[in-house]
Amino acid sequence: MARTPPRPPRDAAPAPRAGKAVTIRDVAKVAGVSPITVSRALNNPELVTPDTLERVRAVVARTGYVPNFLAGSLRSRRSRVIAAVFPQITNSMFADAIQAFTDRLRAEGYEVLLGLSSYEQREDELIAGILGRRPEGIYLTGINHSPQTRRRLIASHIPVVEAWDLTPTPIDMLVGFSHEKAGAAMARHLLAKGHRRIGLVWGKDPRAGVRRRGIEEALAEAGIDAVPASLEPPPGKFQFGREGFADLLRRGERVSAVACSSDPLAQGVVAEAQQRGLRIPEDLAVIGFGDFDFAAHTSPSLTTIAIEKARIGQLAAEALIARIEGREVAERVVDVGFRLVEREST
Amino acid sequence: MARTPPRPPRDAAPAPRAGKAVTIRDVAKVAGVSPITVSRALNNPELVTPDTLERVRAVVARTGYVPNFLAGSLRSRRSRVIAAVFPQITNSMFADAIQAFTDRLRAEGYEVLLGLSSYEQREDELIAGILGRRPEGIYLTGINHSPQTRRRLIASHIPVVEAWDLTPTPIDMLVGFSHEKAGAAMARHLLAKGHRRIGLVWGKDPRAGVRRRGIEEALAEAGIDAVPASLEPPPGKFQFGREGFADLLRRGERVSAVACSSDPLAQGVVAEAQQRGLRIPEDLAVIGFGDFDFAAHTSPSLTTIAIEKARIGQLAAEALIARIEGREVAERVVDVGFRLVEREST
DNA sequence: GCCGGAAATGATACCGATACCATTTCCGGA
DNA sequence: TCCGGAAATGGTATCGGTATCATTTCCGGC
Numbered sequence: 001m002a003r004t005p006p007r008p009p010r011d012a013a014p015a016p017r018a019g020k021a022v023t024i025r026d027v028a029k030v031a032g033v034s035p036i037t038v039s040r041a042l043n044n045p046e047l048v049t050p051d052t053l054e055r056v057r058a059v060v061a062r063t064g065y066v067p068n069f070l071a072g073s074l075r076s077r078r079s080r081v082i083a084a085v086f087p088q089i090t091n092s093m094f095a096d097a098i099q100a101f102t103d104r105l106r107a108e109g110y111e112v113l114l115g116l117s118s119y120e121q122r123e124d125e126l127i128a129g130i131l132g133r134r135p136e137g138i139y140l141t142g143i144n145h146s147p148q149t150r151r152r153l154i155a156s157h158i159p160v161v162e163a164w165d166l167t168p169t170p171i172d173m174l175v176g177f178s179h180e181k182a183g184a185a186m187a188r189h190l191l192a193k194g195h196r197r198i199g200l201v202w203g204k205d206p207r208a209g210v211r212r213r214g215i216e217e218a219l220a221e222a223g224i225d226a227v228p229a230s231l232e233p234p235p236g237k238f239q240f241g242r243e244g245f246a247d248l249l250r251r252g253e254r255v256s257a258v259a260c261s262s263d264p265l266a267q268g269v270v271a272e273a274q275q276r277g278l279r280i281p282e283d284l285a286v287i288g289f290g291d292f293d294f295a296a297h298t299s300p301s302l303t304t305i306a307i308e309k310a311r312i313g314q315l316a317a318e319a320l321i322a323r324i325e326g327r328e329v330a331e332r333v334v335d336v337g338f339r340l341v342e343r344e345s346t
Numbered sequence: 347m348a349r350t351p352p353r354p355p356r357d358a359a360p361a362p363r364a365g366k367a368v369t370i371r372d373v374a375k376v377a378g379v380s381p382i383t384v385s386r387a388l389n390n391p392e393l394v395t396p397d398t399l400e401r402v403r404a405v406v407a408r409t410g411y412v413p414n415f416l417a418g419s420l421r422s423r424r425s426r427v428i429a430a431v432f433p434q435i436t437n438s439m440f441a442d443a444i445q446a447f448t449d450r451l452r453a454e455g456y457e458v459l460l461g462l463s464s465y466e467q468r469e470d471e472l473i474a475g476i477l478g479r480r481p482e483g484i485y486l487t488g489i490n491h492s493p494q495t496r497r498r499l500i501a502s503h504i505p506v507v508e509a510w511d512l513t514p515t516p517i518d519m520l521v522g523f524s525h526e527k528a529g530a531a532m533a534r535h536l537l538a539k540g541h542r543r544i545g546l547v548w549g550k551d552p553r554a555g556v557r558r559r560g561i562e563e564a565l566a567e568a569g570i571d572a573v574p575a576s577l578e579p580p581p582g583k584f585q586f587g588r589e590g591f592a593d594l595l596r597r598g599e600r601v602s603a604v605a606c607s608s609d610p611l612a613q614g615v616v617a618e619a620q621q622r623g624l625r626i627p628e629d630l631a632v633i634g635f636g637d638f639d640f641a642a643h644t645s646p647s648l649t650t651i652a653i654e655k656a657r658i659g660q661l662a663a664e665a666l667i668a669r670i671e672g673r674e675v676a677e678r679v680v681d682v683g684f685r686l687v688e689r690e691s692t
Numbered sequence: 693g694c695c696g697g698a699a700a701t702g703a704t705a706c707c708g709a710t711a712c713c714a715t716t717t718c719c720g721g722a
Numbered sequence: 723t724c725c726g727g728a729a730a731t732g733g734t735a736t737c738g739g740t741a742t743c744a745t746t747t748c749c750g751g752c
Contacts, residue, residue, distance in 0.1 A: 023739080034701065035738090036703085040700090047700075052700085066477050068737085070425065075706070081479070095436050095441055112460050113460070114459070130457065132412055237639055267644070271645065293584050294613060296584065297585070297588065369707095379731075379732085385710060393729085420736095
């Protein structure tokens with residue numbers, strides 16, 4: 001019984017001891033160099049003889065060594081992690097931005113820590129947890145943050161990009177556009193089409209609120225003060241659009257046009273109106289927001305506001321990278337603007 | 347000139363020394379306890395006197411101490427990070443799963459590291475980078491992984507959930523459904539509606555490929571061997587649906603029904619067909635896949651295959667949590683199934 | 693063959709928390 | 723009052739890398 005334990009079946013090679021993970025010291029020992037040389041071979045191969053490099057790489061491959069970035073990050077103070085906080089990603093315009101942001105950062109060797117704050121007050125807690133992971137940069141959606149969060153972010157001394165909104169006083173950097181102007185553009189478009197009785201089916205998130213103000217101010221300038229609205233909780237689902245329009249009708253609001261805070265809501269309004277026998281745009285004009293992918297391919301196609309979503313993500317990523325690399329960012333506030341796309345629904 | 351530098355404008359409170367971050371030792375010193383007691387106050391408050399707890403918390407608040415989880419994770423071997431790898435999130439069904447997955451994990455105090463592999467061979471490299479961060483669990487989309495990646499994951503000894511597909515031999519755990527059966531269900535639906543000339547507008551991702559096989563086999567059983575297809579690169583954009591259908595027509599394929607690998611493609615086909623004066627479903631039946639939010643709200647509404655996307659994310663999260671907490675998972679393979687939803691387009 | 697500086701490698705300390713075990717404090721019961 | 727065990731707290735070592743500085747090796751030019 002008291003025999004030496006049988007060696008594992010396969011792997012005649014220096015079998016990684018079960019349970020104990022391979023460390024840089026193990027690799028160093030097998031390769032006959034010091035740990036720091038292994039570190040250099042992996043991170044700065046140009047500092048190492050081709051011969052040494054090859055030897056180290058061979059041992060790494062053979063042992064299945066996986067460097068522990070937690071340890072490395074702790075010492076070097078470089079986590080190569082960037083955090084991104086979004087309210088949500090279902091049915092939202094943020095997916096494109098996340099994709100572009102992540103792709104850009106991956107190309108530079110960063111990993112992305114994703115936080116979803118659900119439009120609630122969870123942002124504080126979420127960001128506290130994130131900061132503990134020592135990201136090298138943070139992307140935030142929107143500019144409405146609690147004083148505590150602002151303080152924490154400033155104290156952290158890491159680059160911060162706020163996105164999707166506009167303010168002359170960002171925490172650090174910003175990539176976005178004016179929701180007030182976007183709202184005004186929607187209003188003016190409907191006014192130009194001759195509409196005077198305009199209803200809103202609108203999401204309850206903060207940026208949508210600003211767009212609504214933009215609409216109402218533009219309408220007020222045209223002498224229109226009553227703007228009936230049906231408010232829906234995020235996310236902007238098609239179903240909520242249907243219900244919102246039904247709600248307006250139920251309340252007896254007689255509107256010739258409906259503006260929506262997002263395309264899914266707008267398409268929901270279209271669907272509900274069509275079901276009730278209304279012709280679009282003759283009986284009812286509908287305008288959305290976001291230029292979602294489907295907007296150009298429904299029947300009728302949807303007039304909307306287009307945002308360069310992916311560009312926001314990409315610019316935000318680049319701003320963070322620039323800062324991390326010590327380059328000064330010329331424009332701390334970038335306005336990517338928006339574009340009204342007129343289609344068949346208005 | 348040689349005056350002491352002016353103290354920072356505000357903050358009469360014990361100003362954190364610029365540059366040097368507050369550590370647990372600083373907090374301990376100010377609170378008059380040992381570092382380990384601070385650690386306990388923050389992580390296991392029940393181990394500490396209410397009095398001590400309050401004192402520590404006060405100091406933490408005053409100094410703005412942010413625990414360094416890199417250090418803690420290194421020592422405790424618990425990163426409280428879970429990684430999730432998706433091919434992409436734009437125009438995809440994964441957004442709902444990510445949302446549910448992330449929400450569930452946040453509730454348990456985990457942060458999510460998001461990897462987007464872009465359907466390319468980047469998965470290997472991506473996962474290597476991720477493993478270095480020592481996540482406590484990994485969510486993977488799909489079951490097609492390189493041998494190297496499989497080996498690495500197994501060697502890492504962390505719980506793995508594969509999702510969106512089905513196999514009796516997952517790396518560890520799995521939550522998904524049978525794409526083969528889903529494809530067959532689509533085919534049978536069209537057959538039942540009397541269609542014999544069926545075309546495909548189809549995405550090129552691996553799981554779509556399996557669904558296609560399911561369709562073709564079911565059609566073959568019905569004696570239909572020629573199934574013209576137009577293949578489109580991911581992501582499944584509406585525009586690609588239009589082009590795909592145009593492509594079929596250009597090639598002279600006369601079809602009475604088109605099956606698509608995703609709803610956006612299907613809606614693109616619908617749009618293109620409508621534009622060419624075809625009535626749906628009389629002249630052309632169209633079936634999609636995924637039951638995207640818009641599918642029920644377009645005109646005509648879209649017949650499709652519904653997946654409980656959020657449930658996949660949630661179950662995957664729960665499986666990982668269970669494993670991490672040492673509970674045995676009864677069902678290592680969970681089939682969430684699918685449901686054909688018949689609407690107006692077929 | 694010798695010299696000097698660059699290239700390659702190594703020794704040591706350290707990042708900031710927590711595991712582990714030891715010590716002190718506290719409190720009810722004999 | 724004393725005792726014993728639980729509760730609270732602390733000392734020290736350690737996780738696994740890399741920064742820093744020191745040392746050794748290498749090589750061309752004189």
